Amino acid sequence: MKQFLLATTLFSIVGLSATPVLAADCDITIGLVMELTGPAGAYGQAGAKSVEMAFRDFNEAGGANGCKLVTDTRDSQSQGNVAVDQATQLVNIKKVPVIIGGIISSVSIPILTSVTAPAGVVQVSPASSSPTLTELGRQGKTNGVFFRTITSDALQGTAAAKYAIDQGMKKIAIIHVNNDFGVNMVKEFAAAYTKLGGTITSTTPYNEKQASYSAEASAAMAGEPEALYLVSYPVDGATIARAWISGGGPAKFLLNDGMNSSDFIDAVGPQYLNDAFGTSSGTTSTKSTEYFNANYEAFSGIKPDAPAADRSYDAGAIVALATAKAGKGDAGAIKAAIPQVVAEGGEKIYAGKDEFAKALALIGEGKPIKYEGVIGPVSFDQFGDITGPFRLWRIKDGQVTTVGEMSAAEVDKIKSGLAK
Structure with missing residues (x-):
């Protein structure tokens, strides 16, 4: 009997040693700090799900040397101090090598300066567009760890100004969120717009999460503007747009890229947005775009x-x-690897399990x-910024339609001409 038990025990040990190591034994945790609640909650909820989808596709393709990427997702509540606390826990306690986030610049900047740059941890922001992030890189304060998959407002503000002039918006009022993103976007826009011949009748900042924005809308109507440039997020933006319309403001709008949202359109009312125009960064259609649009909602x-x-x-895909x-x-x-997986000369890889499996084989x-x-071909410069075209769009009958494209070279040419 003892011999049988010994044999059984030995068999079990041998069997265990012959079993492949489970993926859970080598999971790689990536931190996510997203604005799941607060004014930018719609951004963060969508962003977190997108990263999870990218990691699912990557893990099903084989993962990193057979190891899965898993997320530890934290809510910044759209507040910089909360974001810093959550990022600190991820870096110091969970020892994550990468943080994806934040979405808005007023969250990403304090994470970068207080947590990731000092610790040497990679940070990738999907949507923080403030020029401050580029300037921090120029000053050597990012430790080279910061990357973003959106173009800087220094370019997008110029593109928006040219598009406004081209659409006949020669006299415009501005309402903008009073944070790093809103202030910098308006600064870049105003510099270009006035030099291109436009007149800004008023500039009205607003603080987030107010029940009403009637006072801001009323103030912005001074000077009889022909249109409103609204720099905001979908929830607050819809409230402001309704206040503007109900107060008698002209139903002609210029919008930032975050307002390219069916939720915003539905909340305002499609009938009021048939003369709404906007720009978005880096949106040349690829096979990745087609894959994402066909599979994301499911x-x-x-x-x-x-x-x-x-x-x-x-x-998420680039990090994976x-x-x-x-x-x-x-x-x-x-x-070191991030610039290499988007470098010129490599074999083109697109979104989805099959494409990631192809990528893993090549690697x-x-x-x-x-x-x-999904946003088009991307590459990073020395400050972690991407360059790419700007999509010019408008809202018509409740649908966002592309009406043109402005290349990064065109925007640079405009900026150079205005500087003379």
């Missing part, structure tokens, strides 16, 4: 045009592929890859 329950959804998938390229969950190795063979994203 995965997330959220429409694919939700703010920040597309570029958050790309943030870079982790595979690095071969481990090490911040320094992932930082395993030591061959270069170039991920082309």
